């Protein structure tokens with residue numbers, strides 16, 4: 350790519366006149382990494398240097414690791430660019446943007462069956478994502494619990510949250526940052542979500558909430574919130590406690606209402622007091638927007654709301670950050686009114702159909718165990734039936750050559766020995782891409798088979814050439830076992846989960 354440069358630029362007094370050139374010709378020295386450079390460079394050069402480096406990033410559309418939206422309609426892209434310079438927090442200056450946020454909150458609250466009248470304003474707020482939403486919901490639970498314990502003259506310094514070990518990392522962040530113990534229900538092989546009965550056993554008088562996940566990050570499975578609610582109602586009755594439920598519907602919040610309208614997981618259940626959802630996942634907006642909705646005013650302690658007098662008006666805010674962009678909120682409103690219930694339903698159905706095609710293609714290879722269920726978040730999590738010659742991590746690594754980004758990870762306690770690959774099916778992952786991915790996975794399997802067979806052949810030849818059937822004191826069997834052990838070690842090193 351070639352850039353054109355003005356004869357002189359800011360700070361370039363003695364700049365020779367050049368018409369067009371590669372930015373790399375302009376920047377002959379190493380690019381500054383630690384200190385800001387003394388001199389300016391032409392904007393075209395800056396653009397090209399950065400753009401060239403960014404070419405080495407993966408292609409977002411082929412990033413099947415992420416739930417986050419990577420395609421929106423051009424009209425919405427335009428709205429986003431038109432509002433890129435609006436600071437959301439300047440509510441007095443941008444009252445329409447604030448109004449759009451409130452409309453989104455109302456629509457999402459109705460979608461989640463909040464007990465509000467048709468024209469009543471719902472209680473909720475737009476956030477940067479589900480992580481911020483969860484921090485806010487968690488803080489509200491903590492403060493409510495503390496207030497009650499203080500009223501009762503009881504200690505309030507050891508709050509805990511009960512959740513599954515499949516919880517997303519943001520819950521661990523919340524626990525550490527806001528000093529709440531996370532009591533995790535362990536998983537087991539074949540059961541990768543929180544068992545409601547085990548969760549109830551872990552609840553005690555210091556439990557500020559039980560967090561259920563609607564769409565586990567690991568397998569997409571919906572946890573049984575209804576059963577949890579019913580068991581907790583009983584436990585609260587027996588003990589006189591008042592333990593509530595939060596639903597982390599980061600992915601499932603924009604899926605369940607459209608695909609499983611009969612499923613009771615939301616404010617229809619009396620103990621569900623707050624719900625978060627990522628607008629940037631199946632809410633179909635680019636990264637940077639989430640939502641938290643409370644059941645009622647009583648569930649959000651008033652003292653957590655800041656009333657600031659900013660640029661002339663009183664602004665109630667309950668967020669962790671102050672300034673942020675407006676574009677994502679505007680984009681969320683666009684999607685809600687542009688697609689409507691019908692549009693979201695059709696997109697989610699299409700995602701599920703493409704998930705089935707992928708799942709069937711993978712099952713047909715007879716090499717994989719499908720770990721995810723047929724319902725829930727449209728994704729396929731699958732493990733190798735036989736990992737003796739190579740592992741899911743090798744498949745993941747080799748798929749990168751085709752451009753695909755497919756994460757491999759081990760499950761949390763107590764299912765760490767299970768390693769899976771996961772493909773998230775988003776709106777922009779079409780049927781033809783699903784078919785293409787299966788055929789590339791098959792190619793990778795063949796290559797890895799051939800490589801493993803070659804390694805064994807080399808070992809066998811070495812043994813055959815030796816006098817006594819051993820090489821350096823090792824038999825063929827021992828060499829094969831050594832190869833398998835090496836693969837296993839590679840698996841053990843990769844302990845981190847998906848994001």
Ligand SMILES: Cc1ncc(COP(=O)(O)O)c(C=O)c1O
Nearest residue numbers: 478479480517566597599627848
């Ligand atoms: C279940 C769950 N909760 C929370 C999060 C965090 O969401 P965000 O990236 O919107 O902060 C994720 C992200 O994948 C998730 O899957």
